[in-house]
Amino acid sequence: MANSDFDQTQAERFARLALGCVHKEYPNKIAHSLNSDADVKPPRELTPAFYGCFDWHSSVHGHWLLARLLSMFPQSPFAADARRALAQSLTPANIAKEVEYLDATGRSGFERPYGLAWVLQLAAELKESSDPDAHQWSAALHPLELAAAAKIASWLPKLEHPIRTGEHNNTAFGMGLMLDYARITSNLEFGRLVESRARDYYLNDRNCPLSYEPSGEDFLSPCLAEADVVRRILPSPEFEEWLSAFLPSVDLEPTYVTDFTDGKLYHLAGLNLSRAWMLEGIVSKLPASDPRRKPFAALASKLKQAGLESIRSEHYEGGHWLGTFAVYLVSGRNDRRHEESVTEPRP
Numbered sequence: 001m002a003n004s005d006f007d008q009t010q011a012e013r014f015a016r017l018a019l020g021c022v023h024k025e026y027p028n029k030i031a032h033s034l035n036s037d038a039d040v041k042p043p044r045e046l047t048p049a050f051y052g053c054f055d056w057h058s059s060v061h062g063h064w065l066l067a068r069l070l071s072m073f074p075q076s077p078f079a080a081d082a083r084r085a086l087a088q089s090l091t092p093a094n095i096a097k098e099v100e101y102l103d104a105t106g107r108s109g110f111e112r113p114y115g116l117a118w119v120l121q122l123a124a125e126l127k128e129s130s131d132p133d134a135h136q137w138s139a140a141l142h143p144l145e146l147a148a149a150a151k152i153a154s155w156l157p158k159l160e161h162p163i164r165t166g167e168h169n170n171t172a173f174g175m176g177l178m179l180d181y182a183r184i185t186s187n188l189e190f191g192r193l194v195e196s197r198a199r200d201y202y203l204n205d206r207n208c209p210l211s212y213e214p215s216g217e218d219f220l221s222p223c224l225a226e227a228d229v230v231r232r233i234l235p236s237p238e239f240e241e242w243l244s245a246f247l248p249s250v251d252l253e254p255t256y257v258t259d260f261t262d263g264k265l266y267h268l269a270g271l272n273l274s275r276a277w278m279l280e281g282i283v284s285k286l287p288a289s290d291p292r293r294k295p296f297a298a299l300a301s302k303l304k305q306a307g308l309e310s311i312r313s314e315h316y317e318g319g320h321w322l323g324t325f326a327v328y329l330v331s332g333r334n335d336r337r338h339e340e341s342v343t344e345p346r347p
Helices: 008-019 056-072 079-089 092-103 114-128 134-158 171-185 188-202 222-230 236-246 267-285 293-309 322-330
Strands: none
Touching: 008 056, 008 079, 008 322, 056 079, 056 114, 056 134, 056 322, 092 134, 114 134, 114 171, 134 188, 171 188, 171 222, 188 222, 222 236, 222 267, 236 267, 267 293, 267 322, 293 322
């Protein structure tokens, strides 16, 4: 459920951030493995659907932002622009080039897991959307959805240990997006794989060193991201017990950005937002009698305020991606609607 104070005015602000970048090719940071001189091409030719927003994954989740806000505010002033942007990007020809790029030799690790998880989140959003054009966009995206899921399904069984960083390759955050996708789309086989690996990686963890966080360029909390994915796979009483052993205490303060023109340092604004939604997710799984609910909720509110106040559209270093984190938080995307186990098929 979206936060009650999330309205069309806020949505307009975040939509304009995405609209200002999804087809803005430069500046651009590409993670590009070249196989020959023929691969020396501008971003719009390499990945014609997702070439904007400075990097590929930000472009993907910028499109997710537009799809989500279009569903929530279909009559808003930005709706027509959002619809045009999605229609321009999500064409069968563009997606075919994206799949070709993803499947090329030497790109097995491309955008894994963060960007691929956002592809799946975009696919889930389009499948749930009530917009009349969403079915067409979903069908166009489907080959890339399948390719992304296949890449992840090939990788996870070989990943012996989870990746516990506060940046893009954090396994727990990506797995949360993957599980939500699997449950929204009823992709049972994929969901069972992700849930099984999450159990292998995390259920025996204890005493997460939250006091070591954050590292200087984090936009995710390794400890809270892990708790947020585990609450998706354990019943409430088991999660309550697991959380007590994993995070005996949670003592955090908002982080602040010292240089808004430094893209890496700007990550700390996103950390406030992601910590806020992860704490909200944790609270949602705790029983009503759990004494941690109230202080965790208060801390989430404090982090949310600090994060939203740090989004400055005049600084492209953060504006090209922070809108997504804000919308993921304030639109309630991290709620519990899809957290039932995928271990067994739905009745």
